Structure formats: structure tokens, C-alpha cells
Amino acid sequence: MTGGSEEDPFTKPIGRWSVFFYGVGHMLNDITASCWFTYLLLFLTQIGLSPRDAAIVMLSGQVADAFATIFTGELIDRFGHFKIWHAAGSLLVAISFSSVFGGCLPCSILHNDSLTLETFSYSMFAAIFNIGWAATQVSHMAMVNCISLNSTSRVALTSSRNAFTMVANLGLYAIALVVFGVIKAGSKEDTETQYRWIAYSSITIGCCFVVIFLMGTKEPRLRIDLKQTSRARIPWVYWFRKLLYYQVAMVYLLTRLVLNVSQAYLAFFVIDDLQMDQSAKALVPAIIYICSFVVSVLLQEIPWNGRRLKAYYTAGGIIWIFCGAAILLLPRDISSFMYAISVFIGIANALMMVTAISMQSVLVGAEVGGCAFVCGSLSFLDKMSCGLALYVLQSHQTTSPRGQLNNNNQQSVYLSVTRYGLGLVxxxxxxxxxxxxFFMELEAAGSLLKPLLREPLLE
Incomplete structure (x- = not known):
């Protein structure tokens, strides 16, 4: 760190209001993504699409999202303007999301209810929605490394974002609980009405927080002349030569698989496998996100280094391993035990997600000229892997047994595709x-300390 009072703001912890304003910036993305992964497959199969067609819709959105993250990351590294990208992506999300859950618009225009047209329509709007989602996500994630060079502040920003992710998810499930209670799904039209109201409410709430973020967060800008530093823009090959890049990418990819695949099959599991009440498909996820929110808030108060990141991630991973085993063995006659499992899933999700994203900041260090590419490339791997995993699992959904009865007419444990998706994967x-x-050398890479205390790059 070079001396001078001018540089102090970039290495000292930032204020709580700055952390708050940044944290709410992903609320629209989070509340729509929660609806996407929790209810999309369930919604599409309830309105008549086959499990494979529903998987095609999900995959089309994930593929569009994956490629959009790469291009968005490159363009942000070239031209900057994080807030412009964030606002444009949020606008696209708000416009397109209602069309994903709002019924088949081309079917209404053409007066054609064929399943092929429905699949095409939902796939098209899913792709548009995910392109906007990617622009918002990459710009918001990349800003962490450009707002502050202080290690603890970077983790605090990440933890704040994760905490508001939980708030967004809780908001969605509160909305869903009300909608499912007021509107009964007796027909396809009723089901579409249910999810249309969920979509409209989610968009309204998310857009309010986007406005707060844009008004309260300053646009980070480079201070150093581009000719005087190689950090102005980092070429892609620079990251491909670093072992830590591949390790962080693998950890982030696996963590997103844990969260997204489990979320996608949670509603299926509690309704189909455990045959719990309809309210459980909102209550069980809500418990998970309440616990994740509490843990995320607590993580903001911890002074971080590389060793602690590894320790907390490991703790979260071990908890999830035990939760997965419990889900695989959970019989229907003690289905209420799922509420207890949900508590530990929520704790594990927060520990793994906060530390996995923070590892990206360790990788980036002070090389903020390539932070958007790092976020974009890792998100590319995340979206492609999640899309393919869900497609493979959902393609086998029709071949899974619906139940097995023992001699006492009691439901025994059976390993359905849903149970694999929520427990084993x-x-x-x-x-x-x-x-x-375990094999990552975060301290050797400079930890979260020395590289982050070099000359500040932002204003």
C-alpha cells in the first residue's frame, strides 16, 4: 500500500450504508431466479408440458444465460459503466419475466395450443429473460472488486448481497403462500393465473430495490492512466495461466450446482415424494432462506482471510453431505422431519455461497481490470452445468417410480429422480x-490481504 491520506478510503472498511445499497442491487434478479428454479419445472408440467419439454425450456434459458455472461463480462471490462449494464439488464428482466410465467403469448395470438408452440414460446422468453439476468448479475458481482480494495469490506459486500438474496427468496415464498392459498389451481387457466400474480408481484418488489441501488451506489471509475498500468484491462490468457482460477471455478460451479439443483427439485420432493400439504412447497423453502439470511448477516461481522474462507466452506459442505444422506433415506411417514433438515440446508447454503463468491475476490485481488471476465466466465460454467444437469435429471423423470407399498400398505423409501436431484447430486x-x-493455496496467492492493499485503482 502506498502512503497518503488520499488512498485511505480504498483500503479502509466502507460504511454500512454503502454495503446496504450494494446488497439490495440484486434483489430483482434474486426474486425472479428463486421463482425460476423453484417453480418453473413444476409450473410447466402442471400446464401440460412433458418433463422433457419442460427441461428444454429450462436448458434454453441456461444456455442463453451462459453465453450472455461471457459477452457481458468482456464488454464491461472494455467499457466499464457497471450501473448502465445493471439498469439495462434489470429492465429486460422486468419486461420478459412475466411472459415466462404469464402463459403462452404466441398461442393466444395464433389461437393455437399445440405443445410444440408452447415449448417454443416458453423457451424464447426464457432465453430473453436470462440474457437480461446475466447482464445484471455480472455487472453487480464485478462491482464488489471495484468498490473497495479492503478484504473485509469485499466479503461484507458479498455477505450483504447473499443476505438480501435470502430476503428476496423469503419474499417470493411469502407471495407464493398467499397466492396458492387464495387461488386454487383447478384448471390450466387457474395455474397460469397463480404464477402470473407471483411474477407481477415479484417484478414490482424487485424493481423498487433496483431503484434504491442505482440511487445509493456510486459508479466505480479507474483513477490510474491506462498507459501506466497493465491492470486497466487484463487479457483472458492471464487468468487461464493461474491454477487458482481453475480451482475457484470448480468450487463456484459445484456450489451453484448444489444450490440450483436442490432448489429445482425441492417443491417436487415435498409434494410428490413426501406428499406434504401444498403449503409445504412454500414453507420448506422459506425455512431454508430464513436460516441462510441469519447466517449471512452473521458472516458480515467476521474479519476474513484465506484460511477462514476454506474452513467455513468446508463446514458448509460437510453439513450438506449429511443433509443429502438424510433426504435419500427420509421415508414418507416421517415427512415432517424435512422441516428440521431445511434448517441445516439453509445454514450450509449460506456458508458455501458466501465463501465461494468471496474466493473470486481472492482470485481477482487488485487486478480489477479483469474482474468482469472472471465473474462472467465462472457464471458461464455455472449456467451450462446447471442447465445440463437439470436436463439430464428431468429427461429421466417419467421413468422414475411413483411409489412402492410394503405389506402394511405403508410407503417405503424409494430413490426417485427427484430424490437424487435433491439429495445425492x-x-x-x-x-x-x-x-x-483443501488443495487451494489462498494464502500463497496473497490471501485477502496483501494484493488488496496495493495502490488504489478506483474513485
Missing amino acids: PALCSFVGVAVT
Whole structure:
């Protein structure tokens, strides 16, 4: 760190209001993504699409999202303007999301209710929605490394974002609980009405927080002349030569698989496998996100270094392994135990997500000229892997048994695709993620300390 009072703001912890304004900036993305992963497959199958067609819709959105993250990351690194990208992506999300859950618009225009047209329509709007989602996500994630060079502040920003992710998810499930209670799904039209109201409410709430973010957060700008520093824009090959890049990418990919795949099959599991009340598909996820919110808030108060990141990630991974085993073995006659499992899933999700994203900041260090590419490339891997994993699982959904009765007419445990998706896949991903984290040299890479205390690049 070079001396001078002018540089102090970039290495000292930032204020709580700055952390708050940044944290709410992803609320629109979070509340729509929660609806996307929790209810999309359930919604599409309830209105008549086959599990494979529903998987195609999900995959089309994930592929569009994956490629959009790469291009968005490159353009942000070239031209900057984080807030412009964030605002444009949020606008696209708000416009397109209602069309994903609002019924088949081309079907209404053409007066054609064929399943092929429905699949095409939902796939098209899913792709548009995810392109806007990617622009918002990459710009928001990349800003962490440009707002402050202070290690603890970077983790605090990430933890704040994760805390408001939980708030967004809780908001969605509160909306869903009310809608499912007021509007009964007796027909396809009723089901579409249910999710249309959920979509409109989510967009309204999310857009309010986007406005707060844009008004309260300053645009980070480079201070150093581009000719005087190689950090102005980092070429892609620079990251590909770093072992830590591949390790962080693997940990982030596996963590997102844990969260997204488990979220996608949670509603299926509590309704189909455990045959719990309809309210459970909102209550069980709500418990998960309440626990994640509490843990995320607590993580903001911890002074961080590389060793602690590895330790907390490992703790979260081990908890998820036990949760996955419990889900695989959970019989229907003690389905209420799922509420207890949800508490530990929420704790594990927060520990893994906050530390996995913070590892990106360790990788970036003070090389903020390539932070958007790092976020974009890792998100590309995340979206492609999640899309393919859900497509493979959902393609086999029709071949899974619906139940098996023993001699006493009691439901025995059976391993359905849903149970694999919620229990086995996240547990295996957590195990591999913990193993990769064990071999990471975060301290050798400069930890979260020395590289972040070099000359400040922002104003």
C-alpha cells in the first residue's frame, strides 16, 4: 500500500450504508431466479408440458444465460459503466419475466395450443429473460472488486448481497403462500393465473430495490492512466495461466450446482415424494432462506482471510453431505422431519455461497481490470452445468417410480429422480467442492490481504 491520506478510503472498511445499497442491487434478479428454479419445472408440467419439454425450456434459458455472461463480462471490462449494464439488464428482466410465467403469448395470438408452440414460446422468453439476468448479475458481482480494495469490506459486500438474496427468496415464498392459498389451481387457466400474480408481484418488489441501488451506489471509475498500468484491462490468457482460477471455478460451479439443483427439485420432493400439504412447497423453502439470511448477516461481522474462507466452506459442505444422506433415506411417514433438515440446508447454503463468491475476490485481488471476465466466465460454467444437469435429471423423470407399498400398505423409501436431484447430486458436489478447497493455496496467492492493499485503482 502506498502512503497518503488520499488512498485511505480504498483500503479502509466502507460504511454500512454503502454495503446496504450494494446488497439490495440484486434483489430483482434474486426474486425472479428463486421463482425460476423453484417453480418453473413444476409450473410447466402442471400446464401440460412433458418433463422433457419442460427441461428444454429450462436448458434454453441456461444456455442463453451462459453465453450472455461471457459477452457481458468482456464488454464491461472494455467499457466499464457497471450501473448502465445493471439498469439495462434489470429492465429486460422486468419486461420478459412475466411472459415466462404469464402463459403462452404466441398461442393466444395464433389461437393455437399445440405443445410444440408452447415449448417454443416458453423457451424464447426464457432465453430473453436470462440474457437480461446475466447482464445484471455480472455487472453487480464485478462491482464488489471495484468498490473497495479492503478484504473485509469485499466479503461484507458479498455477505450483504447473499443476505438480501435470502430476503428476496423469503419474499417470493411469502407471495407464493398467499397466492396458492387464495387461488386454487383447478384448471390450466387457474395455474397460469397463480404464477402470473407471483411474477407481477415479484417484478414490482424487485424493481423498487433496483431503484434504491442505482440511487445509493456510486459508479466505480479507474483513477490510474491506462498507459501506466497493465491492470486497466487484463487479457483472458492471464487468468487461464493461474491454477487458482481453475480451482475457484470448480468450487463456484459445484456450489451453484448444489444450490440450483436442490432448489429445482425441492417443491417436487415435498409434494410428490413426501406428499406434504401444498403449503409445504412454500414453507420448506422459506425455512431454508430464513436460516441462510441469519447466517449471512452473521458472516458480515467476521474479519476474513484465506484460511477462514476454506474452513467455513468446508463446514458448509460437510453439513450438506449429511443433509443429502438424510433426504435419500427420509421415508414418507416421517415427512415432517424435512422441516428440521431445511434448517441445516439453509445454514450450509449460506456458508458455501458466501465463501465461494468471496474466493473470486481472492482470485481477482487488485487486478480489477479483469474482474468482469472472471465473474462472467465462472457464471458461464455455472449456467451450462446447471442447465445440463437439470436436463439430464428431468429427461429421466417419467421413468422414475411413483411409489412402492410394503405389506402394511405403508410407503417405503424409494430413490426417485427427484430424490437424487435433491439429495445425492448436492451431496456429491459438496464432497468434491470440499476436496478442491483443501488443495487451494489462498494464502500463497496473497490471501485477502496483501494484493488488496496495493495502490488504489478506483474513485
